[in-house]
Amino acid sequence: MIKHTFSDSRGRGFSLIEFVIVIIVIGILSAVVITNISAKAQHSVTAQADQFRRNLSHIQLLAISQGARLKLTVAADGASYTVSTCATSTCSSSSMLVDPATGLNFSVALTDGVTLSPANDTLDFDSLGRPQSGGSLIATIPARSYTLIGSGRSVSVTVLPITGFAQTIY
Numbered sequence: 755m756i757k758h759t760f761s762d763s764r765g766r767g768f769s770l771i772e773f774v775i776v777i778i779v780i781g782i783l784s785a786v787v788i789t790n791i792s793a794k795a796q797h798s799v800t801a802q803a804d805q806f807r808r809n810l811s812h813i814q815l816l817a818i819s820q821g822a823r824l825k826l827t828v829a830a831d832g833a834s835y836t837v838s839t840c841a842t843s844t845c846s847s848s849s850m851l852v853d854p855a856t857g858l859n860f861s862v863a864l865t866d867g868v869t870l871s872p873a874n875d876t877l878d879f880d881s882l883g884r885p886q887s888g889g890s891l892i893a894t895i896p897a898r899s900y901t902l903i904g905s906g907r908s909v910s911v912t913v914l915p916i917t918g919f920a921q922t923i924y
Contacts, residue, residue, distance in 0.1 A: 798866040803902045803909035803922050806835075806870070809862065810913060810920040813837055816851070817879040823886070824851060825878045828900070832873035834863040844889040845878050868904035875900075877913065885918045892916075 768776075810826070816837075817824040823840040825848050837860035838848035853860040864870060877898050878886040885892045892898065897915040901908050910923040 799868050799902055799904045799907045799909055800924070802864055802866075802868050802904075803911055805862075806900065806902060807911045807920045807922045809837075810911065810918075812853075812855075813860075814879050814883040814918045814920075816854070817881055818883040821881045823878055823880050825876055828870050828873055828875045830874045832864075832869035832871055834861065835870060836861045840878065845876070864902070866904060868902055871901045871903060879918060883918050884916060885913050 813824050813826060816822075820839075823843070823845060825838050825840050825845045826835060827838065828835045837851045837853075839851050841847040841849065851860045852858065875898075878889075880886050880891075885897045887898075892913075893915050895915055896912045897918070898913045900911045900913075902911070911920055912923060913920050
C-alpha cells in the first residue's frame with residue numbers, strides 16, 4: 755500500500771509570484787486589444803472620409819456626364835447621405851439618383867458610429883460640375899467643408915469653390 759503525503763504546500767494553490775505573472779500577462783493582453791480596437795475605429799473615420807471625398811468627385815463627374823444638376827443631402831442625424839437628380843434649377847424638386855456604377859440608389863450609410871457634419875445640409879453640383887447653393891455658384895473659399903467625426907477623431911473634407919474639387923484634410 756502506497757501512502758501519499760502532501761507535506762509541500764505548493765501542491766494546493768498558486769504562489770504569489772505565479773498570481774502576479776498571470777495578472778501582468780492579462781494586463782498586457784488587454785492593453786494590446788484596446789489599442790487595436792481604438793486604431794481600427796480611427797482608421798474607419800479616415801477611410802470613410804476618403805470614401806466621401808471620392809463620392810463627391812463621382813457625383814461631380816456624374817453631373818457633367820449626365821448634363822444634370824445633382825444634389826447631395828446629408829441626413830438630419832449625420833449618419834448617412836444621399837444623392838438625387840434635381841428637376842428644377844433650384845433643386846426644389848428632386849428624385850433619387852441611380853448610380854450607373856452599381857445600378858442602385860446613390861445612398862451611403864456611415865458605419866462604426868461615424869457621423870457627418872453639418873447634418874441636414876445640401877450641396878448641389880450643376881451640369882458643369884460646379885458647386886452650387888440655392889441656385890447660385892459658390893465662389894467663396896472654402897465652398898463647403900464637411901467633417902466626419904468618430905472615435906475621438908475628426909477628418910475634414912473640403913469642396914473648393916468654382917472647381918468643386920474635393921480634398922481631405924487630416
